[in-house]
Amino acid sequence: MNHAETTLTPLAESPAPRPVKVYVLGSVVLLSAWWLVYDRLATVAHWLTYDLGGLTAGTHFASALEFFIYEVPKVLMLLTLVVFGVGIIRSFFTPERTRRILSGKRESVGNVLAALLGIVTPFCSCSAVPLFIGFVTTGVPLGVTFSFLISAPMVNEVALVLLFGLFGWKVAALYLGTGLVIAIFAGWVLGKLHLEKHVEEWVYVTKTGAAADEVAIDWPSRIDLGLEAVRDIVGRVWLYVLLGIAVGAGIHGYVPENFMASIMGKGAWWSVPLAVLIGVPMYSNAAGIIPIVQALLGKGAALGTVLAFMMSVIALSLPEAIILRKVLKPRLIATFFGIVALGIMFVGFLFNALL
């Protein structure tokens, strides 16, 4: 990553405030430039493959190459734009604020709010433990906390951008909707089971200090936060996007049609639980897995099975279980994973049956 070109203005000594006009104008110019490039990607990819590259249309290699040249910049451009936007939105939602909103909320209402806030609150699995303790020791019900912990990693902007870019808005919306429903219901069920005694004892005796005063944050700092998010997230996932799309392109070009139909097709009922079973221990990020899965869908895999697989890879992972083991006893972790896995399977069956 190149830090030299992104040196940020110091936070405190803010320079003379730039007028709003500058920001509006700047955004319009940048967005138009973005759109001008984005809109032409397909044409350019076609031209590079067949005119400049001189490849014959219809060959396996040509279609794989065109797919790769088109999809990589498309997904990376979408990712940059959305991650920047989400970074700015997240500057309005700190974990402290989310905790204040959720604290003392009744279940059900709390579960819905927690799942929704999980999308917009900055969350990194490395702070899952302090966040968990901070929530449950200040009056956020356990089930509501779980709704947050399920939704925050599962419904994330990287997964949604890749789904939108490679599958279209309908699949992205399905993923968003069903992901929220799973987070809400799994959290609600976990709350009803009254599993508080399966939380490690030291958690409840931990004293959570009063949250630090929130520093008022101005627009230049919000834009800095957006840029930081781009540097951090896009810097971390671009390689996976590249590799995922390369493998996906290979599958598009070379794997025969209907190859996946017998394994991941609608006819095989056991494909959904199997997809979840394989998906849980897999710890790939969305950026690498979605392009591959998209290619499989084109080869006869059923959408429900594919959705279930993606959700289990993204939402449930062994590293997460190991991190949460610090605060949850094994039975609670198993129940947590079991209920979320059941919810994902239900979604898989539902879409295989409906579509």
Place this chain on the structure above:
Amino acid sequence: MKKLQILGTGCAKCQALTKNTEAAAKALGVPYELGKVTEIPAIMKFGVMSTPALVVDGVVKSQGRLLTPEQIKPLLA
């Protein structure tokens, strides 16, 4: 003497923040002592839910962000 503390359980970002904080303090020439807080109950006492966090003289100045030395400097002044 500034008392600087980095709160975090040892993730890569926490180590990077430690390095950047030292760089900022050295660049400013302020005398400082730097400590790491890695135990979760101790981190929770500060009311911090997202790591890494930077604490200056007992006051939480930033949390959940990997600040650059340039961003840290005004927090030490």
